[in-house]
Amino acid sequence: MSRGLEDLHIHSNYSDGDSSIDEIVQRAAFLKLKTIAIIDHFWPSVGSRKAGKNFIEQRRHEIETNRIDYPNLTILDGAEVDIQSNGDLNPVAGGLEQFDLVIGSFHWFTDSTRWASALVKALRKKEFQILGHWDAYLSSYREEDGRIAAEALAESGIAVELNGRYPIENTRFLDMAKSLGCVFTIGSDSHLVNRVGKLDFQTKLASSMELQIIQLEKLRQLP
Ligand SMILES: [Zn+2]
Ligand SMILES: [Zn+2]
Numbered sequence: 001m002s003r004g005l006e007d008l009h010i011h012s013n014y015s016d017g018d019s020s021i022d023e024i025v026q027r028a029a030f031l032k033l034k035t036i037a038i039i040d041h042f043w044p045s046v047g048s049r050k051a052g053k054n055f056i057e058q059r060r061h062e063i064e065t066n067r068i069d070y071p072n073l074t075i076l077d078g079a080e081v082d083i084q085s086n087g088d089l090n091p092v093a094g095g096l097e098q099f100d101l102v103i104g105s106f107h108w109f110t111d112s113t114r115w116a117s118a119l120v121k122a123l124r125k126k127e128f129q130i131l132g133h134w135d136a137y138l139s140s141y142r143e144e145d146g147r148i149a150a151e152a153l154a155e156s157g158i159a160v161e162l163n164g165r166y167p168i169e170n171t172r173f174l175d176m177a178k179s180l181g182c183v184f185t186i187g188s189d190s191h192l193v194n195r196v197g198k199l200d201f202q203t204k205l206a207s208s209m210e211l212q213i214i215q216l217e218k219l220r221q222l223p
Helices: 021-030 053-069 112-125 143-156 171-179 202-211
Strands: 007-009 035-038 074-082 101-105 159-163 184-187
Touching: 007 021, 007 074, 007 101, 007 159, 007 184, 021 035, 021 053, 035 053, 035 101, 053 074, 112 143, 143 171, 159 202, 171 202, 184 202
Parallel strands: 007 035, 035 074, 074 101, 159 184
Antiparallel strands: none
16 A cells, blocks of 8 residues: 555644645645644744744644645644653643644654663653654664663554654664564655655655554554
């Protein structure tokens, strides 16, 4: 089955993306994508521009208007939230449960031991559904740490993202994650409208490594 039709990680100009939600949706419709997730950073997460419930509600209103204009496109309303070193997710005004999709990501450089430790703590709280660009900020990688992380990911059902913005350095982790039963999602992490739907690399990687791309309905529900 072709899975190039879902892009679950797109930033708009509500955070550090360059394009409006309208422009992103137009592009996605032009590309005949089936599902997109507009994912923004909100203060105090890295990459955020503004905070506040009104700001988030205005953004949601734009998403809802586009849903009416483009009934054949599923548009998810999401947030990318920093995972801190103690395993807490950065807060978002109004709470995380208001979103359709929450991506938890590391945006600080760390070795894999601290990474795995923070990740295990974060996964226990089950406040997010996807681990974004899992190795983008890893300064080193040890197999043992990868195993600890992959076991916790598999147990939580939280998906590992195949991200289009950061090159994957440690494909051995993906082998490990696959063998332990982890599931995967694909996102461009586009911050420019012409990057929306650029999923070829991740789609090929998933098929060559036989990684299981999880269906949207099966992503774990937020509490
Ligand atoms: Zn960003
Ligand atoms: Zn990120």
